[in-house]
Amino acid sequence: MIQTETVPPLSARRAAAPPALRRPGLLGRLLGKPTALISGIFLLAVAVACVAAPWVAPYSSDATDFSATSAGPSAAHLLGTDNLGRDVLSRLLFGGVHTLSSSALAVVVALVLGLPVGMAAGYLGGAWDRVIGWISDGIMALPATIFLLAVLAVFPHNLYAAMLAFGILVAPGLAKVVRSVVLGVRQEQYIDVAKVSGIGDLGIMRRHIVSKLGGAVVVQLTLVMGVSILVESGLDFLGLGPQPPTPTWGTMVSDASQAIHTQPWLLIPTGGTIAVVVLALWFFGDSLRDAVMERWMAPTHRRRATARLSRTTPQLTAPGRRRLHAGDARGTVRRDAEAVFDVQEVTVAFERDGVIQPVVEEVSFSVRPGETVALLGESGCGKSVTARAAFGLLPAGLDVQHGRLRYDGTDYDLQSDTSRLPRGSGISVIFQEPVAALDPTLTVGRILVDSVRRHRGAGRAEAREIALGLLDDVGIHDPDQVLGRYAHELSGGMAQRVCIARALAGQPKVLIADEPTTALDVTVQAGVLELIRERQAETGLAVMLVTHDWGVVADIATQCVVMYAGQVVESATVEELFTSPRHPYTRGLLAANPAGGHPGERLTALPGRVPAPSEWPPGCRFQARCPFATEECAAAAIPLEADNGGRRVRCIRWKETVDVAS
Amino acid sequence: MTGKIILKRVAFGIPLLFVVSIITFVLVALSPGDAARVLAGPDATQADYESLRQQLGLNDPLPVQYWHWLVGAMHGNLGHSIVNGSDVAQSLNERLGVTLSLVILATIISGVIGILVGSVSAHRGGMLGKIVDVGAIAGFALPHFWIGLILVTLLAVQLRLFPALGYVNLSSSPELWLRSVSLPVLTLVIGGVAGIAKQTRDAMLNGLGAEYTVAHRADGVPERSVVYRHVLRNSASPILAVVGLHFVGTLSGTVLVEQIFGLPGLGSLAVSATNQHDIPVIQGIALYFGILVVLVNLVLDLVYRRLNPKVDVS
Ligand code: SF4
Numbered sequence: 001m002i003q004t005e006t007v008p009p010l011s012a013r014r015a016a017a018p019p020a021l022r023r024p025g026l027l028g029r030l031l032g033k034p035t036a037l038i039s040g041i042f043l044l045a046v047a048v049a050c051v052a053a054p055w056v057a058p059y060s061s062d063a064t065d066f067s068a069t070s071a072g073p074s075a076a077h078l079l080g081t082d083n084l085g086r087d088v089l090s091r092l093l094f095g096g097v098h099t100l101s102s103s104a105l106a107v108v109v110a111l112v113l114g115l116p117v118g119m120a121a122g123y124l125g126g127a128w129d130r131v132i133g134w135i136s137d138g139i140m141a142l143p144a145t146i147f148l149l150a151v152l153a154v155f156p157h158n159l160y161a162a163m164l165a166f167g168i169l170v171a172p173g174l175a176k177v178v179r180s181v182v183l184g185v186r187q188e189q190y191i192d193v194a195k196v197s198g199i200g201d202l203g204i205m206r207r208h209i210v211s212k213l214g215g216a217v218v219v220q221l222t223l224v225m226g227v228s229i230l231v232e233s234g235l236d237f238l239g240l241g242p243q244p245p246t247p248t249w250g251t252m253v254s255d256a257s258q259a260i261h262t263q264p265w266l267l268i269p270t271g272g273t274i275a276v277v278v279l280a281l282w283f284f285g286d287s288l289r290d291a292v293m294e295r296w297m298a299p300t301h302r303r304r305a306t307a308r309l310s311r312t313t314p315q316l317t318a319p320g321r322r323r324l325h326a327g328d329a330r331g332t333v334r335r336d337a338e339a340v341f342d343v344q345e346v347t348v349a350f351e352r353d354g355v356i357q358p359v360v361e362e363v364s365f366s367v368r369p370g371e372t373v374a375l376l377g378e379s380g381c382g383k384s385v386t387a388r389a390a391f392g393l394l395p396a397g398l399d400v401q402h403g404r405l406r407y408d409g410t411d412y413d414l415q416s417d418t419s420r421l422p423r424g425s426g427i428s429v430i431f432q433e434p435v436a437a438l439d440p441t442l443t444v445g446r447i448l449v450d451s452v453r454r455h456r457g458a459g460r461a462e463a464r465e466i467a468l469g470l471l472d473d474v475g476i477h478d479p480d481q482v483l484g485r486y487a488h489e490l491s492g493g494m495a496q497r498v499c500i501a502r503a504l505a506g507q508p509k510v511l512i513a514d515e516p517t518t519a520l521d522v523t524v525q526a527g528v529l530e531l532i533r534e535r536q537a538e539t540g541l542a543v544m545l546v547t548h549d550w551g552v553v554a555d556i557a558t559q560c561v562v563m564y565a566g567q568v569v570e571s572a573t574v575e576e577l578f579t580s581p582r583h584p585y586t587r588g589l590l591a592a593n594p595a596g597g598h599p600g601e602r603l604t605a606l607p608g609r610v611p612a613p614s615e616w617p618p619g620c621r622f623q624a625r626c627p628f629a630t631e632e633c634a635a636a637a638i639p640l641e642a643d644n645g646g647r648r649v650r651c652i653r654w655k656e657t658v659d660v661a662s
Numbered sequence: 663m664t665g666k667i668i669l670k671r672v673a674f675g676i677p678l679l680f681v682v683s684i685i686t687f688v689l690v691a692l693s694p695g696d697a698a699r700v701l702a703g704p705d706a707t708q709a710d711y712e713s714l715r716q717q718l719g720l721n722d723p724l725p726v727q728y729w730h731w732l733v734g735a736m737h738g739n740l741g742h743s744i745v746n747g748s749d750v751a752q753s754l755n756e757r758l759g760v761t762l763s764l765v766i767l768a769t770i771i772s773g774v775i776g777i778l779v780g781s782v783s784a785h786r787g788g789m790l791g792k793i794v795d796v797g798a799i800a801g802f803a804l805p806h807f808w809i810g811l812i813l814v815t816l817l818a819v820q821l822r823l824f825p826a827l828g829y830v831n832l833s834s835s836p837e838l839w840l841r842s843v844s845l846p847v848l849t850l851v852i853g854g855v856a857g858i859a860k861q862t863r864d865a866m867l868n869g870l871g872a873e874y875t876v877a878h879r880a881d882g883v884p885e886r887s888v889v890y891r892h893v894l895r896n897s898a899s900p901i902l903a904v905v906g907l908h909f910v911g912t913l914s915g916t917v918l919v920e921q922i923f924g925l926p927g928l929g930s931l932a933v934s935a936t937n938q939h940d941i942p943v944i945q946g947i948a949l950y951f952g953i954l955v956v957l958v959n960l961v962l963d964l965v966y967r968r969l970n971p972k973v974d975v976s
Binding site: 138140141142143144145146147149150151152153154156226230233234237238239240253256257260261264267271274275278279281282391393395396422423424425428429431433436437438439440441442450451454455487499502503505506 | 882922
């Protein structure tokens with residue numbers, strides 16, 4: 001049976017695989033892969049040799065050499081001979097035609113039936129979609145072999161009929177793959193991205209569907225071909241195919257099995273041939289899939305953007321890691337004795353092709369008890385990554401290069417020490433998607449009670465009482481009922497309250513809130529913020545808030561750290577930031593989103609977009625969008641400078657630009 | 663609640679069984695020869711042949727024939743073999759035990775080992791992950807009948823650890839039974855275990871990247887519990903699905919394996935019936951296989967429900 005390979009969703013890989021600079025086409029990629037090249041050439045050679053067997057085979061398929069029966073490999077018979085003295089290599093070549101052609105028949109049938117049906121299901125959706133899903137599930141649930149036997153019982157020894165039937169049986173599986181590709185492309189994120197970047201046209205979608213579909217279908221067909229060869233030779237092996245003396249790969253294994261007592265060697269070339277051919281198909285399909293995936297990772301508009309910003313990118317090479325912009329922020333960090341949470345010079349990077357590409361660089365900030373520090377910036381500026389690095393749970397592929405955290409008087413190295421962090425008991429986290437953050441297989445009660453027991457060492461009954469109290473504290477009116485519910489039975493706002501209750505279960509001193517209201521209904525956002533403020537007033541909690549929402553900043557933050565392209569560009573108190581922003585980026589944001597905006601207003605109205613890490617220019621990273629940019633700005637990295645009051649700004653011309661603006 | 667799942671499965675399974683039987687019937691209709699010709703033998707007169715056709719109901723329209731078969735099947739009567747006239751249901755029941763021994767043992771063993779290895783490799787990765795990858799490729803690409811033959815050559819012919827052929831009833835000697843099914847089961851396990859491990863690992867890796875996993879870790883849940891309690895439980899659905907698929911593959915595999923090891927099960931009967939164009943027997947076996955698949959899916963559903971007691975299972 002075929003197990004359809006599912007392709008991991010794009011989003012799962014995005015973080016780990018930002019775009020590189022060069023983007024060769026599919027064929028170029030494929031040729032660049034040794035496995036693809038070797039397996040492709042091998043398969044081609046096998047196919048050609050089998051078709052050309054009458055000319056290239058050393059002997060005819062039934063020529064017997066009685067001087068050398070049941071012989072091992074020799075110069076005259078490269079793969080030995082069988083018990084009648086027939087040359088194994090020659091018989092394999094002649095037999096291959098039958099095996100390969102009947103398997104190819106199954107592939108063709110699967111393609112002819114599966115492709116149009118899958119496309120129809122993908123485009124038409126609805127009832128079509130359900131019927132096709134049902135049929136393919138149903139067929140997947142059946143042992144195909146018994147149907148093939150039934151076909152062979154009716155059409156004796158006609159393997160073409162059997163393989164035609166097999167093609168019909170696997171067609172729904174192919175249709176399912178086609179359908180999901182078509183559906184996927186229609187909904188995929190990068191099309192949205194393309195639209196937002198102003199390059200979104202139907203052409204892009206058409207191109208993506210064709211290239212993605214082509215790739216996925218060919219990958220699937222190589223698998224179908226492999227399975228067909230296995231099935232076909234299995235049936236041959238059972239003696240249900242062409243009758244002796246016609247050679248096929250399956251009957252040759254069967255002949256070999258008659259001789260395992262006398263000449264076990266025969267098993268190797270016969271079964272081995274099938275195995276190697278199917279392996280080659282698998283490897284070819286696999287590298288093809290990789291090539292296709294890599295191409296999907298590289299939406300067309302990226303290439304254009306890169307071409308526009310053709311500057312050398314600051315990158316570190318893996319072995320000789322060199323500090324980027326050393327001394328950049330050094331000495332200018334607010335060393336704050338009162339801070340309970342002090343993040344110092346965090347650099348986060350991913351590694352690709354031996355090159356270490358930073359995504360967050362030398363970010364420092366601190367939070368005092370009772371204070372709320374907002375980490376602010378457009379999407380892609382590195383604020384969420386900074387937050388994740390600060391509690392030591394970066395997504396796979398991202399690593400802290402260096403950075404320290406001082407929590408409540410204890411120092412932690414964020415590169416190596418994160419398992420010691422008092423997660424849940426000292427530092428707690430709430431997330432952007434509260435429903436997704438709750439384990440779908442556990443009730444709210446299980447989650448809260450476990451958390452309370454872990455952090456407070458309470459017994460089960462006591463923990464339950466505490467959990468009820470926590471739910472009450474976060475403003476849930478029927479805590480008893482809610483304890484018995486699962487995540488999917490909660491509204492977003494309710495789930496976020498549950499998450500806050502969980503975060504507070506360990507009586508933490510620091511709460512990291514990663515876009516806590518972004519995914520919520522506008523109507524419940526204010527309530528959640530109010531709740532955080534309330535808990536903070538009661539316990540002196542220090543809050544680190546990641547947001548791209550001015551309304552949230554105005555509502556709850558006391559300090560602000562503005563990030564752009566992986567760096568801190570400005571930090572100040574909220575009043576200072578709203579009344580006298582210094583960095584042109586901050587001012588741009590504020591101009592686009594009037595101060596004190598309502599919750600829900602996002603930082604998106606600024607023209608242009610945040611450059612991806614691979615596009616970071618050597619000088620000021622904001623220069624492409626900055627109205628004040630000069631040559632000096634492009635010359636060298638811009639330092640982050642602090643004034644006496646502890647305000648920081650990363651702009652060499654901020655004084656002049658403030659004058660111009662006022 | 664359990665009743666509801668059983669109902670749901672049966673609602674899915676019954677149409678499936680209909681499809682199985684209809685497909686085989688349509689195939690018979692396409693068939694050039696017919697059973698009466700075979701049964702009557704080469705020297706039968708035209709009159710003998712005609713009366714045999716009448717007697718077998720072959721002159722009825724196809725839907726009527728199907729209806730007769732269906733009514734019979736409901737009463738456990740699957741007709742008679744056209745080769746030796748024996749009762750199909752009876753000969754299938756005699757052989758069912760052999761096939762069940764193989765598929766149940768093979769599914770349980772590869773399920774347990776596959777899930778274990780898969781989850782450990784998701785947790786630790788590294789070497790074990792590579793072995794699982796290579797094993798899964800080998801399990802996909804190597805012909806299972808060939809693996810069986812190599813096992814016979816090595817373990818039965820060369821080392822004489824197991825019998826190469828034959829079957830001993832569980833009731834007559836448990837030890838000999840175990841020895842007789844060892845190699846066939848091993849063949850089936852080798853073919854599928856790495857595939858289960860790989861799918862388990864993929865599902866677990868998915869779960870390990872999920873938001874709820876980050877939330878568990880952020881709340882200080884020890885890594886061991888995150889992996890083996892929470893993520894494993896959450897991955898139950900894809901894992902059980904692949905075990906179900908593996909069962910179907912194993913069922914197909916018995917056809918070859920029983921033939922190689924000379925076991926008197928449904929699979930080897932299917933092969934001989936095919937060679938003798940014994941359609942009623944093939945139909946009966948297809949029906950039995952269909953019923954087994956439905957039953958196994960039902961069991962897996964119940965297991966899933968125990969692990970993951972959410973209200974709505976999609
Ligand atoms: S350094 Fe230059 S380009 Fe950068 S923000 Fe300041 S003025 Fe603009």
